[in-house]
Structure formats: structure tokens, C-alpha cells
Amino acid sequence: MPEIHVVRKDNRHLYEHYFDPYYRLRHEIYVKQRKWMALDRPDGREMDQFDTEDAVYLFCIDEGQLIGAMRALPTLLPTLMSDIFPYLNIRGPVRRADVYELSRIFVIPERRGEHAGPRVEMLLLTAIMEYGISIGLTGFTIVLESWWLPRFERCGWKAHPLGLPQMMDGMSVLAVLVDCDDATWKSLCRQIGLTKPTLTWRGLGGVTRQALPDLSPPLPLTAQQAQ
Numbered sequence: 110m111p112e113i114h115v116v117r118k119d120n121r122h123l124y125e126h127y128f129d130p131y132y133r134l135r136h137e138i139y140v141k142q143r144k145w146m147a148l149d150r151p152d153g154r155e156m157d158q159f160d161t162e163d164a165v166y167l168f169c170i171d172e173g174q175l176i177g178a179m180r181a182l183p184t185l186l187p188t189l190m191s192d193i194f195p196y197l198n199i200r201g202p203v204r205r206a207d208v209y210e211l212s213r214i215f216v217i218p219e220r221r222g223e224h225a226g227p228r229v230e231m232l233l234l235t236a237i238m239e240y241g242i243s244i245g246l247t248g249f250t251i252v253l254e255s256w257w258l259p260r261f262e263r264c265g266w267k268a269h270p271l272g273l274p275q276m277m278d279g280m281s282v283l284a285v286l287v288d289c290d291d292a293t294w295k296s297l298c299r300q301i302g303l304t305k306p307t308l309t310w311r312g313l314g315g316v317t318r319q320a321l322p323d324l325s326p327p328l329p330l331t332a333q334q335a336q
């Protein structure tokens with residue numbers, strides 16, 4: 110099964126060789142395939158002012174290949190919502206230590222949809238919930254296209270709109286705040302058959318975090334009594 114690695118400034122040196130392919134994949138997916146031409150750069154690497162050392166990345170890696178990713182930014186620092194799309198949030202930008210902003214979720218085309226194991230996209234949605242509750246977050250802000258909303262509804266992500274959808278370049282876009290909580294994480298794990306936390310925290314022993322429990326189904330009563 111693919112592994113989801115937490116990559117942040119403390120352990121970035123261990124993943125440096127993934128960053129060039131990562132930015133090139135973003136260019137391929139967002140500029141070439143999705144045609145978000147505002148993100149185009151002549152060097153064929155899609156990166157922006159939010160790819161700072163404070164950004165946290167989830168890299169989904171299978172047999173050494175990066176097959177999907179997601180980015181999380183502390184909302185106490187500049188974010189897409191605060192600096193690029195402030196008008197999407199009618200109450201003004203969310204700036205809270207317990208809320209991160211998510212962006213740039215993608216899965217490479219050949220690993221999208223259903224496969225033998227859990228969907229890579231569902232693995233990422235589960236993994237970011239695990240990351241959030243591990244470090245004490247209560248929510249994620251996202252600027253997203255409205256087609257995500259029924260997908261979130263189906264998988265149990267609770268998304269609260271922060272403003273009205275607006276049309277941008279032919280896309281209906283809105284800002285949401287998604288709850289980050291234990292119940293959502295456990296429900297996602299159940300849906301994709303995970304019985305324990307999935308994140309790889311290589312080189313992050315110094316990060317303060319809550320250890321999450323295994324989720325193995327409880328033993329039948331008779332077996333418990335016999336022990």
C-alpha cells in the first residue's frame with residue numbers, strides 16, 4: 110500500500126530529492142492538464158509564494174514514486190484565502206493556530222479512481238485528518254471548486270461555507286472551513302479499511318504530537334471474557 114509521509118521543515122532534508130518531481134507534477138497537472146495558466150512558470154515547476162519553509166506537505170509515495178500530495182499552511186501566516194481570495198470569506202480571513210489551510214491536493218492520473226487498495230485521494234483525505242488531530246488542529250480552511258462539496262459529504266468531511274460561491278475562470282469557487290476531529294478520522298479509516306494510523310513521521314521524533322490509537326475492531330465479548 111502507498112505510504113503517506115509528513116514533510117515539514119524539520120525533516121525536509123530527507124525528502125529533498127522529491128521536491129523537483131513534486132513541483133514538476135504540479136506544473137503538469139495544474140498548468141498543462143487543468144489549464145490554470147496563472148500558475149504557469151517558464152521553468153516547468155509550479156510553485157508559489159506559499160511554498161515556504163512553514164508549509165507542511167503530505168507526500169503519497171509508492172515504491173519510491175510520488176503518486177499524490179497535499180499542502181497545508183498555518184493560517185497565522187499568509188494563505189491563499191487571506192492574500193489571494195479574501196473576498197470569498199465574508200467574515201474576513203481565518204487566522205487561528207488550530208486551523209491550517211489545505212491546497213494543491215492531487216493524485217497522478219494513472220492512480221486516480223478505484224484500484225485494488227484504498228483510493229489514493231481517500232488516503233490523503235484520511236491522512237490529513239490524522240495529521241490535524243495529531244498536532245491539535247480543529248479545522249482546515251480550503252478555497253475549492255464546488256464539485257468537492259458532494260464528495261466531502263459522501264466521505265464524511267464536514268465542510269461549512271464561509272461565503273457564497275463565485276465564478277472564476279468558468280469555475281464555481283468557494284471558501285469552506287472543514288472540521289478536523291477524531292470522529293471524522295475514525296469514520297474515514299473505517300471506510301477505507303485502515304485499522305491504525307497511517308502517517309509516516311520520518312525524522313520528526315522532536316515534533317510534539319498526540320499518538321493516535323490503533324482502531325482494530327474490539328474482540329468479541331466471549332474472547333475478551335476468556336482472557
Ligand code: COA
Nearest residue numbers: 138143212213214215216217220221222223228229230256
Ligand atoms: N471538475 C469536476 N469534477 C471533478 C474534477 C474536476 N476538475 N476532478 C474530479 N472530479 C470529480 C468527478 O466527479 C469525477 O468523476 P468522473 O470521473 O465521473 O468525472 C470524480 O471527481 C473522480 O475523480 P477522478 O479524477 O477520477 O479520481 P480521484 O477521486 O481518485 O481523484 C482528484 C480526485 C481531485 C485528486 C484528481 O482528479 C486530481 O488529482 N485532479 C487534479 C488536481 C486537482 O484538480 N485538484 C483539486 C484542486 S487543488
